Amino acid sequence: MSRLLSRVGAAALGSLMSGSLLVSPVMAQQTVTVGAIEILSGPSAAYGTAIKGGLELAMDEINAAGGVLGGKKLGLIVEDSAGNKDQAVNAARKLVGRDKVPVVIGPTLSNEMFAVGPVTNDRKVVTIGTSTTAKGITEIGPFIFRTALPESDVVPVTLKAAKDKFGVKTIAMMYANDDAFSKSGFDSMKAAAEQLGLTIATIETFGSKDADFSAQLTKIKGLNVDAITISALVEPISGVVLQARQLGIPDSVRFIGGNGANSPKLGEIAGTAADGLLVGSPWFIAKKGETNEKFVSTFKQRYGKDPDQFAAQAYDTMYIVAKAIDTAGAADSDKIREALYKTDFNGVMGPFTFTEGRDPASNEGVVVLSMKNGRFEILE
Ligand code: 1QQ
Structure with a gap:
Protein backbone atom coordinates (compact mmCIF):
# COMPACT_ATOMS: atom_id res chain seq x y z
CA MET A 1 0.00 0.00 0.00
CA SER A 2 2.61 2.49 1.03
CA ARG A 3 4.66 1.47 -1.97
CA LEU A 4 1.74 2.11 -4.25
CA LEU A 5 1.12 5.46 -2.62
CA SER A 6 4.69 6.50 -3.04
CA ARG A 7 4.51 5.49 -6.70
CA VAL A 8 1.40 7.60 -7.13
CA GLY A 9 3.23 10.39 -5.37
CA ALA A 10 6.21 10.11 -7.67
CA ALA A 11 3.99 10.11 -10.73
CA ALA A 12 2.17 13.18 -9.51
CA LEU A 13 5.44 14.88 -8.77
CA GLY A 14 6.66 14.06 -12.26
CA SER A 15 3.54 15.45 -13.84
CA LEU A 16 3.77 18.51 -11.60
CA MET A 17 7.26 19.16 -12.80
CA SER A 18 6.41 18.57 -16.45
CA GLY A 19 3.46 20.89 -15.99
CA SER A 20 0.73 18.46 -17.08
CA LEU A 21 -2.54 18.33 -15.23
CA LEU A 22 -3.11 15.07 -13.48
CA VAL A 23 -5.53 15.00 -10.61
CA SER A 24 -4.14 12.88 -7.79
CA PRO A 25 -4.13 12.85 -4.00
CA VAL A 26 -0.86 14.76 -4.02
CA MET A 27 -2.17 17.38 -6.40
CA ALA A 28 -5.25 17.77 -4.29
CA GLN A 29 -3.13 18.88 -1.35
CA GLN A 30 -4.08 22.46 -0.77
CA THR A 31 -1.40 23.51 1.65
CA VAL A 32 2.32 24.05 1.20
CA THR A 33 3.79 23.60 4.66
CA VAL A 34 7.18 24.97 5.60
CA GLY A 35 9.03 24.15 8.81
CA ALA A 36 10.68 26.29 11.45
CA ILE A 37 12.97 25.36 14.35
CA GLU A 38 12.86 27.99 17.07
CA ILE A 39 13.50 28.35 20.79
CA LEU A 40 10.09 28.35 22.41
CA SER A 41 11.13 27.24 25.90
CA GLY A 42 13.99 27.80 28.29
CA PRO A 43 16.14 30.88 28.97
CA SER A 44 16.33 32.00 25.32
CA ALA A 45 12.63 31.55 24.54
CA ALA A 46 12.12 35.29 24.03
CA TYR A 47 14.01 35.06 20.74
CA GLY A 48 12.07 32.14 19.28
CA THR A 49 8.71 33.36 20.51
CA ALA A 50 9.24 36.70 18.75
CA ILE A 51 10.33 34.88 15.59
CA LYS A 52 7.30 32.57 15.65
CA GLY A 53 5.05 35.61 16.06
CA GLY A 54 6.58 37.32 13.02
CA LEU A 55 6.38 34.17 10.87
CA GLU A 56 2.75 33.47 11.73
CA LEU A 57 1.65 37.05 11.21
CA ALA A 58 3.21 37.10 7.73
CA MET A 59 1.78 33.67 6.91
CA ASP A 60 -1.75 34.75 7.75
CA GLU A 61 -1.39 37.91 5.68
CA ILE A 62 -0.06 35.90 2.74
CA ASN A 63 -2.96 33.47 3.02
CA ALA A 64 -5.50 36.28 3.31
CA ALA A 65 -4.06 37.69 0.09
CA GLY A 66 -4.56 34.42 -1.80
CA GLY A 67 -1.76 32.14 -0.58
CA VAL A 68 0.84 30.67 -2.93
CA LEU A 69 0.88 28.75 -6.21
CA GLY A 70 -2.51 29.88 -7.42
CA GLY A 71 -4.54 29.53 -4.28
CA LYS A 72 -2.76 27.00 -2.07
CA LYS A 73 -2.47 27.90 1.58
CA LEU A 74 0.87 28.40 3.19
CA GLY A 75 1.27 26.31 6.33
CA LEU A 76 3.89 26.36 9.07
CA ILE A 77 5.08 23.78 11.58
CA VAL A 78 7.20 25.30 14.34
CA GLU A 79 9.34 22.87 16.33
CA ASP A 80 10.81 23.89 19.68
CA SER A 81 14.58 23.43 19.96
CA ALA A 82 14.78 24.83 23.51
CA GLY A 83 18.13 26.27 22.43
CA ASN A 84 19.61 22.77 22.43
CA LYS A 85 21.46 21.72 19.32
CA ASP A 86 20.61 18.02 19.59
CA GLN A 87 16.94 18.86 19.95
CA ALA A 88 17.30 21.19 16.96
CA VAL A 89 18.81 18.39 14.87
CA ASN A 90 16.00 16.03 15.86
CA ALA A 91 13.49 18.70 14.87
CA ALA A 92 15.22 19.07 11.50
CA ARG A 93 15.12 15.31 10.90
CA LYS A 94 11.41 15.27 11.68
CA LEU A 95 10.60 18.25 9.47
CA VAL A 96 12.62 16.90 6.57
CA GLY A 97 11.93 13.18 6.93
CA ARG A 98 8.36 13.07 8.13
CA ASP A 99 6.79 16.38 7.20
CA LYS A 100 8.80 16.70 3.96
CA VAL A 101 8.92 20.47 4.21
CA PRO A 102 10.44 22.25 1.20
CA VAL A 103 12.07 24.91 3.39
CA VAL A 104 13.30 25.06 6.98
CA ILE A 105 13.33 28.47 8.66
CA GLY A 106 15.78 28.81 11.55
CA PRO A 107 17.10 27.45 13.79
CA THR A 108 17.28 30.41 16.16
CA LEU A 109 20.89 30.18 17.28
CA SER A 110 24.10 29.96 15.25
CA ASN A 111 25.13 27.28 17.72
CA GLU A 112 22.13 25.23 16.57
CA MET A 113 22.63 26.06 12.89
CA PHE A 114 26.17 24.67 12.95
CA ALA A 115 24.56 21.33 13.92
CA VAL A 116 21.38 21.52 11.83
CA GLY A 117 22.84 23.09 8.67
CA PRO A 118 25.03 20.12 7.69
CA VAL A 119 22.01 17.80 8.04
CA THR A 120 19.53 19.86 5.99
CA ASN A 121 22.18 20.84 3.46
CA ASP A 122 23.01 17.17 2.95
CA ARG A 123 19.34 16.49 2.30
CA LYS A 124 19.25 19.46 -0.08
CA VAL A 125 16.58 21.24 1.92
CA VAL A 126 16.75 25.01 1.70
CA THR A 127 17.36 26.39 5.20
CA ILE A 128 17.08 30.06 6.10
CA GLY A 129 18.36 31.53 9.33
CA THR A 130 16.53 34.67 10.36
CA SER A 131 18.65 35.32 13.46
CA THR A 132 21.92 33.42 12.94
CA THR A 133 24.66 36.04 12.92
CA ALA A 134 27.94 34.15 13.49
CA LYS A 135 30.66 33.97 10.90
CA GLY A 136 30.53 30.95 8.61
CA ILE A 137 26.78 30.17 8.73
CA THR A 138 26.17 30.25 4.98
CA GLU A 139 29.50 28.54 4.32
CA ILE A 140 27.93 25.37 5.76
CA GLY A 141 26.67 24.70 2.26
CA PRO A 142 24.79 25.86 -0.83
CA PHE A 143 21.34 25.28 0.67
CA ILE A 144 21.96 27.49 3.71
CA PHE A 145 20.77 31.11 3.47
CA ARG A 146 20.27 33.80 6.09
CA THR A 147 18.30 37.01 6.30
CA ALA A 148 20.03 38.02 9.55
CA LEU A 149 22.91 40.43 9.17
CA PRO A 150 26.16 38.87 10.38
CA GLU A 151 27.68 40.42 13.51
CA PRO A 282 19.02 46.35 11.26
CA TRP A 283 15.53 47.40 12.35
CA PHE A 284 13.92 49.83 14.74
CA ILE A 285 10.31 49.95 15.88
CA ALA A 286 9.82 53.60 14.91
CA LYS A 287 11.26 53.05 11.45
CA LYS A 288 9.32 55.28 9.05
CA GLY A 289 7.23 53.92 6.22
CA GLU A 290 3.82 52.41 5.72
CA THR A 291 5.00 48.78 5.63
CA ASN A 292 6.71 48.97 9.01
CA GLU A 293 3.98 51.04 10.64
CA LYS A 294 1.36 48.51 9.57
CA PHE A 295 3.53 45.62 10.76
CA VAL A 296 4.05 47.20 14.18
CA SER A 297 0.38 47.98 14.69
CA THR A 298 -0.94 44.59 13.53
CA PHE A 299 1.70 42.75 15.57
CA LYS A 300 0.73 44.74 18.68
CA GLN A 301 -2.94 44.15 18.09
CA ARG A 302 -2.47 40.41 17.67
CA TYR A 303 0.06 39.67 20.42
CA GLY A 304 -0.50 42.52 22.85
CA LYS A 305 3.12 43.60 22.73
CA ASP A 306 5.62 45.36 20.53
CA PRO A 307 7.50 43.39 17.89
CA ASP A 308 11.28 43.28 18.18
CA GLN A 309 14.05 42.89 15.66
CA PHE A 310 13.70 39.09 15.70
CA ALA A 311 10.00 39.31 14.85
CA ALA A 312 10.67 41.84 12.08
CA GLN A 313 13.33 39.70 10.43
CA ALA A 314 11.12 36.63 10.63
CA TYR A 315 8.15 38.51 9.17
CA ASP A 316 10.14 39.57 6.10
CA THR A 317 11.64 36.10 5.78
CA MET A 318 8.21 34.48 5.54
CA TYR A 319 7.35 36.80 2.65
CA ILE A 320 10.69 36.02 0.98
CA VAL A 321 10.10 32.26 1.37
CA ALA A 322 6.51 32.52 0.10
CA LYS A 323 7.66 34.43 -2.98
CA ALA A 324 10.33 31.86 -3.72
CA ILE A 325 7.83 29.00 -3.41
CA ASP A 326 5.31 30.88 -5.50
CA THR A 327 7.93 31.17 -8.26
CA ALA A 328 9.61 27.79 -7.93
CA GLY A 329 6.94 25.46 -6.58
CA ALA A 330 7.56 23.33 -3.53
CA ALA A 331 9.03 20.20 -5.10
CA ASP A 332 12.47 21.17 -6.35
CA SER A 333 15.10 22.51 -3.94
CA ASP A 334 17.36 23.75 -6.69
CA LYS A 335 14.53 25.81 -8.13
CA ILE A 336 13.75 27.24 -4.68
CA ARG A 337 17.41 28.17 -4.31
CA GLU A 338 17.38 29.87 -7.70
CA ALA A 339 14.24 31.78 -6.81
CA LEU A 340 15.77 32.91 -3.52
CA TYR A 341 18.83 34.18 -5.33
CA LYS A 342 16.47 36.40 -7.35
CA THR A 343 14.84 37.83 -4.21
CA ASP A 344 14.23 41.53 -4.55
CA PHE A 345 12.01 42.33 -1.62
CA ASN A 346 11.08 45.51 0.16
CA GLY A 347 9.78 44.69 3.60
CA VAL A 348 9.90 46.04 7.13
CA MET A 349 13.69 45.77 7.16
CA GLY A 350 13.93 47.78 3.94
CA PRO A 351 15.17 46.57 0.55
CA PHE A 352 16.53 43.03 0.66
CA THR A 353 18.60 40.91 -1.75
CA PHE A 354 21.00 38.00 -1.18
CA THR A 355 24.70 37.98 -2.05
CA GLU A 356 26.20 35.10 -4.04
CA GLY A 357 27.21 33.74 -0.63
CA ARG A 358 23.51 33.73 0.47
CA ASP A 359 23.95 36.48 3.06
CA PRO A 360 22.04 39.79 3.17
CA ALA A 361 23.56 42.09 0.56
CA SER A 362 23.50 45.35 2.48
CA ASN A 363 23.97 46.65 6.00
CA GLU A 364 22.89 50.16 5.07
CA GLY A 365 19.85 50.11 7.32
CA VAL A 366 21.84 49.46 10.51
C1 1QQ B 1 23.03 33.81 16.91
C2 1QQ B 1 22.41 35.05 17.40
C3 1QQ B 1 21.51 34.94 18.57
C4 1QQ B 1 21.58 36.16 19.41
C5 1QQ B 1 20.12 34.73 18.04
C6 1QQ B 1 19.05 34.68 19.05
O1 1QQ B 1 22.61 36.09 16.82
O2 1QQ B 1 22.97 32.77 17.57
O3 1QQ B 1 23.62 33.89 15.84
Missing part, protein backbone atom coordinates in the same frame (compact mmCIF):
# COMPACT_ATOMS: atom_id res chain seq x y z
CA SER A 152 30.72 41.35 11.42
CA ASP A 153 28.48 43.80 9.51
CA VAL A 154 26.78 45.30 12.57
CA VAL A 155 29.29 45.41 15.42
CA PRO A 156 31.75 47.82 13.71
CA VAL A 157 28.89 50.35 13.36
CA THR A 158 28.10 50.07 17.09
CA LEU A 159 31.71 50.42 18.23
CA LYS A 160 32.29 53.38 15.94
CA ALA A 161 29.26 55.12 17.45
CA ALA A 162 30.62 54.41 20.95
CA LYS A 163 33.94 55.99 19.99
CA ASP A 164 32.60 58.96 18.01
CA LYS A 165 29.60 59.88 20.18
CA PHE A 166 30.79 58.96 23.66
CA GLY A 167 34.56 59.19 23.38
CA VAL A 168 35.09 55.54 24.26
CA LYS A 169 38.82 54.79 24.13
CA THR A 170 39.51 51.97 26.57
CA ILE A 171 37.33 48.89 26.79
CA ALA A 172 37.03 45.63 28.67
CA MET A 173 35.71 42.76 26.58
CA MET A 174 33.49 39.94 27.85
CA TYR A 175 31.99 36.96 26.07
CA ALA A 176 30.43 33.55 26.65
CA ASN A 177 32.93 30.94 25.51
CA ASP A 178 30.46 28.08 25.13
CA ASP A 179 28.24 29.42 22.36
CA ALA A 180 29.18 29.79 18.67
CA PHE A 181 27.43 33.13 18.20
CA SER A 182 28.90 34.61 21.40
CA LYS A 183 32.45 33.62 20.44
CA SER A 184 32.09 34.76 16.83
CA GLY A 185 30.50 38.05 17.90
CA PHE A 186 33.45 38.61 20.22
CA ASP A 187 35.89 38.00 17.36
CA SER A 188 34.06 40.64 15.31
CA MET A 189 34.05 43.07 18.24
CA LYS A 190 37.77 42.58 18.82
CA ALA A 191 38.58 43.11 15.14
CA ALA A 192 36.44 46.26 15.07
CA ALA A 193 38.01 47.60 18.30
CA GLU A 194 41.49 47.09 16.87
CA GLN A 195 40.48 48.73 13.61
CA LEU A 196 39.20 51.77 15.54
CA GLY A 197 42.36 51.95 17.64
CA LEU A 198 40.61 51.27 20.96
CA THR A 199 42.67 50.00 23.88
CA ILE A 200 41.58 46.58 25.13
CA ALA A 201 42.28 46.52 28.88
CA THR A 202 41.20 42.91 29.42
CA ILE A 203 39.28 40.04 27.85
CA GLU A 204 37.08 38.03 30.24
CA THR A 205 35.06 34.91 29.48
CA PHE A 206 32.16 33.14 31.20
CA GLY A 207 29.74 30.31 30.56
CA SER A 208 26.23 30.95 29.19
CA LYS A 209 24.69 29.28 32.25
CA ASP A 210 26.84 31.12 34.80
CA ALA A 211 25.12 33.22 37.41
CA ASP A 212 28.15 34.72 39.14
CA PHE A 213 30.41 37.06 37.21
CA SER A 214 31.94 38.81 40.22
CA ALA A 215 35.54 37.67 39.59
CA GLN A 216 35.54 39.10 36.06
CA LEU A 217 33.63 42.25 37.00
CA THR A 218 35.78 43.03 40.05
CA LYS A 219 38.84 42.86 37.86
CA ILE A 220 37.21 45.10 35.26
CA LYS A 221 36.14 47.58 37.94
CA GLY A 222 39.78 48.14 38.82
CA LEU A 223 40.75 48.95 35.25
CA ASN A 224 38.78 52.18 34.83
CA VAL A 225 37.53 51.41 31.35
CA ASP A 226 35.17 53.64 29.37
CA ALA A 227 32.96 50.76 28.21
CA ILE A 228 32.47 47.00 28.43
CA THR A 229 31.70 45.02 25.29
CA ILE A 230 29.67 41.89 25.82
CA SER A 231 28.94 39.09 23.37
CA ALA A 232 26.44 36.60 24.78
CA LEU A 233 22.77 35.64 24.80
CA VAL A 234 20.27 37.82 26.61
CA GLU A 235 20.00 35.90 29.87
CA PRO A 236 23.72 35.96 30.78
CA ILE A 237 24.02 39.56 29.51
CA SER A 238 21.24 40.58 31.89
CA GLY A 239 23.04 38.85 34.76
CA VAL A 240 26.35 40.55 33.97
CA VAL A 241 24.79 43.98 33.67
CA LEU A 242 22.86 43.66 36.94
CA GLN A 243 25.88 42.41 38.83
CA ALA A 244 28.15 45.10 37.36
CA ARG A 245 25.97 47.83 38.85
CA GLN A 246 25.69 45.96 42.16
CA LEU A 247 29.47 45.80 42.33
CA GLY A 248 29.67 49.55 41.79
CA ILE A 249 30.70 49.82 38.16
CA PRO A 250 29.12 53.22 37.48
CA ASP A 251 26.39 53.91 34.91
CA SER A 252 28.89 56.02 33.00
CA VAL A 253 30.59 52.78 31.95
CA ARG A 254 28.41 51.72 29.05
CA PHE A 255 27.88 48.19 27.93
CA ILE A 256 28.16 47.55 24.20
CA GLY A 257 26.25 44.49 23.05
CA GLY A 258 25.74 42.42 19.93
CA ASN A 259 22.72 40.67 18.47
CA GLY A 260 22.12 38.75 21.69
CA ALA A 261 21.42 42.03 23.50
CA ASN A 262 18.95 43.25 20.87
CA SER A 263 15.88 41.90 22.65
CA PRO A 264 13.35 43.68 24.88
CA LYS A 265 13.97 40.80 27.28
CA LEU A 266 17.13 42.63 28.38
CA GLY A 267 15.13 45.53 29.75
CA GLU A 268 12.58 43.16 31.26
CA ILE A 269 15.27 41.37 33.28
CA ALA A 270 17.88 44.05 33.91
CA GLY A 271 15.66 47.13 34.03
CA THR A 272 17.54 50.39 34.31
CA ALA A 273 20.80 48.56 35.08
CA ALA A 274 21.06 48.13 31.31
CA ASP A 275 20.56 51.84 30.61
CA GLY A 276 23.16 53.24 28.26
CA LEU A 277 23.83 49.86 26.63
CA LEU A 278 24.47 50.28 22.92
CA VAL A 279 23.49 47.79 20.26
CA GLY A 280 23.48 47.90 16.47
CA SER A 281 20.26 46.82 14.81
CA VAL A 367 21.07 51.91 13.31
CA VAL A 368 22.48 52.12 16.81
CA LEU A 369 20.09 51.82 19.73
CA SER A 370 20.65 52.83 23.32
CA MET A 371 18.79 51.54 26.39
CA LYS A 372 16.88 54.05 28.46
CA ASN A 373 14.54 53.14 31.29
CA GLY A 374 14.77 49.53 30.22
CA ARG A 375 13.75 50.24 26.61
CA PHE A 376 15.62 50.78 23.36
CA GLU A 377 15.79 54.25 21.88
CA ILE A 378 17.40 55.22 18.63
CA LEU A 379 20.69 57.05 18.99
CA GLU A 380 20.42 60.28 17.01
